[in-house]
Amino acid sequence: MTLTTPDGLTGSEAAARTEEYRWGFETQIETETAPKGLNEQIVRYISAKQNEPEWLLEWRLRAFARWQKMAEPNWAKLSFAPIDYQDAYYWAAPKGDKPKSLDEVDPALLETYEKLGIPLHERAILAGVEGAENLAPSDGRQVAVDAVFDSVSVATTFQETLRKAGVIFCPISEAVREYPELVRKYLGSVVPPGDNKHACLNSAVFTDGSFVYIPEGVRCPMELSTYFRINAAKSGQFERTLIIAEAGSYVSYLEGCTAPMRDENQLHAAVVELVALEGAEIRYATVQNWYPGDKDGKGGIYNFVTKRGLCKGRKSRISWTQVETGSAITWKYPSCVLLGAESEGEFYSVAVTHNRQQADTGTKMLHLAPQTRSRIISKGISAGHGRQTYRGRVKIAPQATGARSFTQCDSLLIGAHCEAHTVPYVENLCRGGIVEHEATTSRLPEEQLFYCQSRGLSAEQAAGLVVNGFCREVLQKLPMEFAVEADRLLQVSLEGAVG
Amino acid sequence: MSKSKTPVLEVRGLHATVEGEEILQGVDLSIQAGEMHVLMGPNGSGKSTLTNVLAGREGYEITAGEILLDGQNLAVLSPEERAWAGLFLGFQYPSAVEGLANTTFLREVVNGKRKREGKEPLDPLAFLRVLREEIAKIPMPEHLIRRNLNVGFSGGEKKLNEILQLALLEPRLAVLDETDSGLDLDALRNVASAIHRQRTPERSFLLITHYQRLIGALEVAPDRVHIFARGKIVRSGDAKLAEQLEQQGYDALISEAA
Numbered sequence: 001m002t003l004t005t006p007d008g009l010t011g012s013e014a015a016a017r018t019e020e021y022r023w024g025f026e027t028q029i030e031t032e033t034a035p036k037g038l039n040e041q042i043v044r045y046i047s048a049k050q051n052e053p054e055w056l057l058e059w060r061l062r063a064f065a066r067w068q069k070m071a072e073p074n075w076a077k078l079s080f081a082p083i084d085y086q087d088a089y090y091w092a093a094p095k096g097d098k099p100k101s102l103d104e105v106d107p108a109l110l111e112t113y114e115k116l117g118i119p120l121h122e123r124a125i126l127a128g129v130e131g132a133e134n135l136a137p138s139d140g141r142q143v144a145v146d147a148v149f150d151s152v153s154v155a156t157t158f159q160e161t162l163r164k165a166g167v168i169f170c171p172i173s174e175a176v177r178e179y180p181e182l183v184r185k186y187l188g189s190v191v192p193p194g195d196n197k198h199a200c201l202n203s204a205v206f207t208d209g210s211f212v213y214i215p216e217g218v219r220c221p222m223e224l225s226t227y228f229r230i231n232a233a234k235s236g237q238f239e240r241t242l243i244i245a246e247a248g249s250y251v252s253y254l255e256g257c258t259a260p261m262r263d264e265n266q267l268h269a270a271v272v273e274l275v276a277l278e279g280a281e282i283r284y285a286t287v288q289n290w291y292p293g294d295k296d297g298k299g300g301i302y303n304f305v306t307k308r309g310l311c312k313g314r315k316s317r318i319s320w321t322q323v324e325t326g327s328a329i330t331w332k333y334p335s336c337v338l339l340g341a342e343s344e345g346e347f348y349s350v351a352v353t354h355n356r357q358q359a360d361t362g363t364k365m366l367h368l369a370p371q372t373r374s375r376i377i378s379k380g381i382s383a384g385h386g387r388q389t390y391r392g393r394v395k396i397a398p399q400a401t402g403a404r405s406f407t408q409c410d411s412l413l414i415g416a417h418c419e420a421h422t423v424p425y426v427e428n429l430c431r432g433g434i435v436e437h438e439a440t441t442s443r444l445p446e447e448q449l450f451y452c453q454s455r456g457l458s459a460e461q462a463a464g465l466v467v468n469g470f471c472r473e474v475l476q477k478l479p480m481e482f483a484v485e486a487d488r489l490l491q492v493s494l495e496g497a498v499g
Numbered sequence: 500m501s502k503s504k505t506p507v508l509e510v511r512g513l514h515a516t517v518e519g520e521e522i523l524q525g526v527d528l529s530i531q532a533g534e535m536h537v538l539m540g541p542n543g544s545g546k547s548t549l550t551n552v553l554a555g556r557e558g559y560e561i562t563a564g565e566i567l568l569d570g571q572n573l574a575v576l577s578p579e580e581r582a583w584a585g586l587f588l589g590f591q592y593p594s595a596v597e598g599l600a601n602t603t604f605l606r607e608v609v610n611g612k613r614k615r616e617g618k619e620p621l622d623p624l625a626f627l628r629v630l631r632e633e634i635a636k637i638p639m640p641e642h643l644i645r646r647n648l649n650v651g652f653s654g655g656e657k658k659l660n661e662i663l664q665l666a667l668l669e670p671r672l673a674v675l676d677e678t679d680s681g682l683d684l685d686a687l688r689n690v691a692s693a694i695h696r697q698r699t700p701e702r703s704f705l706l707i708t709h710y711q712r713l714i715g716a717l718e719v720a721p722d723r724v725h726i727f728a729r730g731k732i733v734r735s736g737d738a739k740l741a742e743q744l745e746q747q748g749y750d751a752l753i754s755e756a757a
Contacts, residue, residue, distance in 0.1 A: 447594050450578060453578035
């Protein structure tokens with residue numbers, strides 16, 4: 001057990017850095033952590049902490065044994081110091097039992113929610129205030145929130161309302177206990193533990209994350225949202241999200257992520273699995289704003305994430321939308337396996353790399369059935385010494401007759417020291433399968449900036465408007481409540497990039 | 500117009516280079532409040548360089564002389580600060596920005612101005628009311644505000660959108676660069692009357708053009724006409740000078756001046 005301490009910044013340094021990354025605060029809260037390092041005992045510790053059944057512990061142990069033999073993927077265009085897996089904590093949680101009333105909630109935790117911009121009404125629910133669920137949200141917004149603080153889910157809102165619709169939205173740790181058949185059936189069915197080293201690590205040590213189940217024919221009555229927050233020093237975050245949409249159902253889900261500013265790198269290796277059955281639709285959006293490190297590339301999150309959706313049923317649909325402005329290193333390829341005939345996969349992405357950030361991100365669309373469709377719209381913005389690679393794979397299997405895939409991949413460069421690369425892999429094994437790929441790379445147009453400036457807008461405002469226009473097609477795909485936030489995030493992350 | 504008043508624009512002995520080459524070679528120009536001046540010149544005479552230098556575009560370097568707007572030295576100001584000082588540049592080729600709604604852009608511009616004036620920003624609905632009034636006055640088709648900024652606009656629509664911005668920004672001096680280029684006769688007439696409606700006793704205009712036809716379309720003749728050649732003003736006169744130019748051509752008038 002440790003009490004987390006501030007990371008040694010002077011007040012003014014901290015203030016200066018907070019302007020650049022305003023989610024960089026650390027919550028002073030008592031944290032319970034596992035002993036440092038990673039071994040079989042730690043895996044057992046995590047499993048025991050979550051009161052898991054024997055089958056899951058065995059699943060974890062098998063993954064751990066496999067992980068030890070696996071090599072890290074090395075094909076991405078990323079350079080970083082090797083990860084010391086032993087120099088990290090694999091379990092960190094706010095100390096104590098789940099609060100039963102507001103009095104039991106650590107005020108620091110409440111303050112964290114406030115700083116994260118979670119609406120007051122939802123903060124009350126998150127804090128577990130009796131009866132808060134029945135209050136109408138002041139702004140009319142209906143979003144169910146699950147908040148994951150370091151390794152554990154601290155609270156989920158609107159559970160009762162959702163339950164009435166038959167929707168299950170709860171921490172995955174709870175789902176393991178309450179709905180073991182569902183979890184056991186689908187866990188690892190889309191991203192098997194041996195998929196890659198990062199996913200394998202997650203399988204061994206995953207802590208919390210969200211579980212969503214939408215029954216047949218149900219349209220989820222509200223947006224579902226999870227906030228992930230890494231707080232504790234030297235801790236990794238390994239959440240696991242599993243969403244199952246039964247035949248004819250619909251769900252829209254959004255995740256947001258932040259972390260304190262720290263000089264050391266922290267590892268985030270999440271796994272997200274989506275399963276859409278016949279005619280079901282899952283829209284999954286991410287606004288990722290992990291701490292990107294400072295101007296010189298010190299600190300920041302290593303974001304190594306495996307996200308994959310399985311369009312299992314006929315006419316099912318999965319769409320990934322991501323706005324990635326954070327992390328020091330991003331390694332992420334939300335993908336769709338189009339197994340059902342006439343199923344559709346979509347990927348809409350905005351990624352920003354500024355200062356010394358590096359991102360190797362893109363998608364995979366695997367067309368395994370006839371008449372499947374995929375659409376990829378990727379907008380990459382690189383500024384400062386940022387380095388960005390779009391990596392996309394489109395495969396049309398021999399049996400996928402009439403399959404079509406379209407990719408539009410645009411890169412915008414700001415300044416003379418950044419990089420943008422586009423690496424498309426296309427495998428069209430089906431006669432009659434159609435794969436289109438368009439790519440552009442351009443500099444932020446000086447004449448557009450000058451035009452805006454001549455109307456009295458600052459260079460930064462001007463760049464913001466032009467960049468926002470560049471990303472519009474993707475931002476439009478976000479749920480309304482978050483599009484505004486994403487827009488603001490873009491502006492903040494490009495501060496100092498022009499002018 | 501009394502000459503004792505401080506001119507709105509005063510350009511003195513202005514020299515400027517682009518990529519090391521001297522394009523402006525001693526421009527002198529003085530415009531009083533409420534006056535409309537026309538600057539005419541052949542292609543390559545440096546007219547567009549002058550507008551870019553006035554507006555402070557990157558890559559245009561002043562090597563000598565000064566530009567005063569209401570007595571304020573513009574040379575030390577950034578493009579946006581010049582706009583704040585009361586300068587408006589109407590572009591020959593206004594930028595088109597994909598994905599940026601015209602209304603969003605215009606609201607940013609207007610709220611920026613309101614902020615400088617210590618006024619509350621307008622929310623989208625309140626702004627739409629203001630915008631509709633201005634559009635009716637220009638007049639321009641309302642559907643243009645729902646499009647992306649200048650994307651898919653015809654030549655005439657782009658120019659009307661420039662005048663709309665002029666109306667919203669209420670500048671002291673409007674420099675309109677080749678406003679007549681790419682317009683058919685009807686569009687030219689519409690733009691000319693839209694410009695006319697923006698005239699006030701305090702606001703000055705500098706119209707930059709290659710042809711006399713814009714002047715012909717104006718409802719009131721300009722106060723002064725200047726002929727620009729080889730990077731400076733070589734002749735000045737009243738509106739008759741433009742007619743003379745139309746008849747004799749640039750070469751005759753310029754060589755006469757030399």
